[in-house]
Amino acid sequence: MKLFQRSEFYLVVLIALICIFITSQNPNFLTLQNLYGVLRSASVNGIFAVGVLFVLILGGTPDVSFPAIAQVTQYVAVLALIAIGGGNIALAFAIAIVLGAVMGALNGIIIQIFRVTTIVVTIATFNLYFGMLYVLSRGDVLFEVPRPFHDFGGTLLFAREGANGAVYGLSLLPVLWLAVMIVGWFILRRTMLGRSIFAMGGDEVSAVRIGVNTFAVRLFVFSFVGALAGIAGIAHASLVLSAIPNSIVGVELEVIAAVVLGGASLFGGKGTVTGTMLGVLLFAILRNGLVLLNISSYWYDVTIGIAIILGMSANAWQQLRARRNQVNVAVEGEAP
């Protein structure tokens, strides 16, 4: 595919333009310290986004239950570590991944058995998980997260001292995000499973006829989304150092928008990890830019809304033109 026909290309151009604009207004943007911060704050949404990408490629409508899964797994993992008085971060991840995978698998099973649109099922499980978390936890906020979360969130790579004496460096969260993206890319591009996911997204009936086990693939995708939501939940707890029952929910539409801006099709069968990463970065840079430009946070939603509309318009416009060109080629080809 030609470079300028890919939505990634437009995203890179858009991000570059935004970066140039922000830097021209506030040179602090292009410092290592700030960029590390942008990556750190983008990590949680970035991990969610890889899961959303898988669901979108599988086809149908997007999953919206992942923030509720992250919320539940985060709360349970923090409670568990408090109960045993410490433990280590690997245990927290293990609990969150297993619990998240089970909760996600329930989505997949319901969708497969009852043949209902993903968004309807996941709205239901979102409400179920989130409501039950609040009822069972009575809305109690866990401000004292155990030591391992502080250690994991506070570890810095390439640490150095900034101009004002503060130590800054690359947090482990973007590293975790990168690892998740590599795993996602490997599954999608280098395994039979990945090909099956694309095949089901392209046309489920054809996928069945070439021998794809749709139940197994669907079960995997939704368990994977749940497991990633668990990982994101732990990452979030290490970032904000608390477990508040409603601190993650509400990001679902923004994450979905980022993935779709990154070129994933809402009709299934299309999407890349790179594009997804760019979509997440775009929103993180916009948010950071508003802070650096001293613009009131009231404007954040307006900016995101305009970014989605403009990004989608550019993408749609380019697709329409490509389609028109294709039609011309076909007509020329048929000429005697």
Added chain:
Amino acid sequence: MKPGHKPFLQRLSADAPLLFILIAMVVLMALLLPGRFLASYNLVNLANQLPVLALLSIGMMVSMLSGGINLAIVAAANFTGIVTALTMDWLTGGAAATAGLPVILLSMAVGLAACMVIALLTGFLIAWLEIPPILATLGVMMLLDGLSIVMTRGYTLSGFPPFVVEIGNGSLFWAIPNAFVILVLVILALHFVLNRSPFGFKLYMLGANPRAAEYSNIDTRMVLMKQYALSFLLAALTGFIMMGQFNSVKANYAESYVLVTVLACFLGGINPFGGDGRLSGIVLAAVILQTISSGVNLLGVDPFFVTAMWGAIILIVIAVSHLTGRHSIQAMIRALGLGRDKAAARPETKE
């Protein structure tokens, strides 16, 4: 065959499961709340609360008839209310509560016009740029929420003239709330627009098969534009009723209703891929949801338990309708030759 021109028996049987659920819910609530649920004041209360949910659900349904969705519907209602309130405030120099009728009507016209500009923008994004509706309306929703917050600086604007409050809370005819009268009038109007007008016919056709609609010389873009205009018009109307009922406007009022309206459409048998869905279904679904929500409210249940219950109810409805419900009833109707169903002529859709 024109939608809405189906044989009476088939129309009735299509709504039978919903009627059954409604009766079951009313009986259940009446048993759980003896003497309170069926008390006249509670019924008036129900009639007063129903219009907001029902109008938003109908607006959502209109957008779904072509296989779209309107996530911006609640944001548009709040936006309309806020623009109206700010215009009134500006015209009266800060004393909105004393505004006269001409000023009120002018402000409402400005609010409606603002909402229609947004509707045109949304329609343009979907019809001309062919952006998937879920994404276009998501962008518009965030834009509207943002504009609403910027305009109000996150505050609640309150204190409106009696006329505005009357729209949401008053009752001109005996004890029947005005909002309920408005809802009935809208349902009647929508019945003609959807089931009796050329636009309605084209809309259902576009939803059932976009390509066939295009080859039948239907201006599909114009239909899409009108469709989103209608959806946003219903949102604006809801915005006026909400202004009156709360006597205030705020950026994020009733935000959770977006998902509840999607649920109402699902319960009401609206096909999210378009082309299929009856007004009677969505109205019944809205009444059922309002009955449940008012009932559990009277029971004094933990609101978060209610959230969990919504989820459980959707899952139960999914399971029941799969095992016994709609599908088999429609299959039975087809077998008996009582009428031709759209779904029969269409190949199985994905999911």
